[in-house]
Amino acid sequence: MFNDLDPILHSQLRLSIVSILMTVDEANFNFIKETTKAAAGNVSIQIKKLQDAGYIKVVKTFKNNYPNTTVSITSKGIKAFEDYVSNLKKYINPKK
Amino acid sequence: MEENLTPEESLLLITKTIEETKERFKENGHILVFWGTLMLIVFGSQFILSLLELYKFTIYPVYLFPGVGGVYMIYIWIKEKKKNKPKTIIGNILGSMGWIIGMNLLIMGFFFWSQLGVAMAPVFLILLALMAMVVGLSIKFRPFTIGGALVNLIGFGSFLLDRDYHGFSVMLGAVVGLIIPGMLLNKARRKENV
Numbered sequence: 001m002f003n004d005l006d007p008i009l010h011s012q013l014r015l016s017i018v019s020i021l022m023t024v025d026e027a028n029f030n031f032i033k034e035t036t037k038a039a040a041g042n043v044s045i046q047i048k049k050l051q052d053a054g055y056i057k058v059v060k061t062f063k064n065n066y067p068n069t070t071v072s073i074t075s076k077g078i079k080a081f082e083d084y085v086s087n088l089k090k091y092i093n094p095k096k
Numbered sequence: 097m098e099e100n101l102t103p104e105e106s107l108l109l110i111t112k113t114i115e116e117t118k119e120r121f122k123e124n125g126h127i128l129v130f131w132g133t134l135m136l137i138v139f140g141s142q143f144i145l146s147l148l149e150l151y152k153f154t155i156y157p158v159y160l161f162p163g164v165g166g167v168y169m170i171y172i173w174i175k176e177k178k179k180n181k182p183k184t185i186i187g188n189i190l191g192s193m194g195w196i197i198g199m200n201l202l203i204m205g206f207f208f209w210s211q212l213g214v215a216m217a218p219v220f221l222i223l224l225a226l227m228a229m230v231v232g233l234s235i236k237f238r239p240f241t242i243g244g245a246l247v248n249l250i251g252f253g254s255f256l257l258d259r260d261y262h263g264f265s266v267m268l269g270a271v272v273g274l275i276i277p278g279m280l281l282n283k284a285r286r287k288e289n290v
Contacts, residue, residue, distance in 0.1 A: 012101060025182070025183040035116055
């Protein structure tokens with residue numbers, strides 16, 4: 001139906017994650033989970049998909065002996081997001 | 097979560113998520129109000145001690161800066177680390193600038209006060225003005241920008257004043273540049289959360 005829309009981004013949770021990362025330099029896993037109000041497993045799966053597409057960079061470290069996953073958007077991800085928004089606008093207002 | 101979104105829903109989701117994210121790391125004025133109040137207490141105490149002619153004790157209130165201020169900042173730093181706050185460019189700039197200017201003010205005040213002489217208070221105020229204006233311009237909050245500009249003027253004006261009035265200048269600077277804008281920022285943030 002929406003052919004030009006990037007299928008990686010055209011999913012509620014993945015789009016939310018990328019929108020968060022467009023707003024900040026980097027965010028940790030818990031911040032993303034709390035902001036999207038999604039289940040940890042689901043967030044984890046979607047982060048993996050975005051990472052595989054090269055849209056985000058994931059760094060896993062330890063903080064106070066607990067795993068700490070930090071996520072940031074890549075230049076490929078920024079370009080994909082900008083194209084996605086541009087295509088959305090075309091669908092909403094095709095005359096422009 | 098894999099349901100098909102319409103373009104309108106997608107745009108709405110993007111806008112909502114960005115707004116929610118920004119809301120979660122908005123700066124508030126607590127730290128700046130704290131430092132403004134501490135400055136007021138320190139310089140106010142020095143003034144009262146001078147009035148009582150207890151000149152040899154006027155140095156002691158200054159130790160509240162590293163004592164109370166330092167402990168409070170360490171507490172804030174530990175508290176913020178525990179939160180899942182994301183990193184932002186503006187947040188990093190403001191945080192680093194606060195530490196750098198704060199440390200410079202302390203070093204100036206404790207180790208170079210005799211070299212700075214009568215220029216101590218004006219230089220102190222000019223650095224404070226710089227911080228308030230950068231905060232105001234970065235977070236787009238006019239009271240800090242205006243407060244900072246006023247502190248800048250007070251700073252330059254202090255060069256023309258007798259040294260006896262410098263304590264007043266710094267107290268006025270703390271109220272105009274930190275306490276009032278900080279309280280206005282807190283009020284604005286509370287209003288937004290209603």
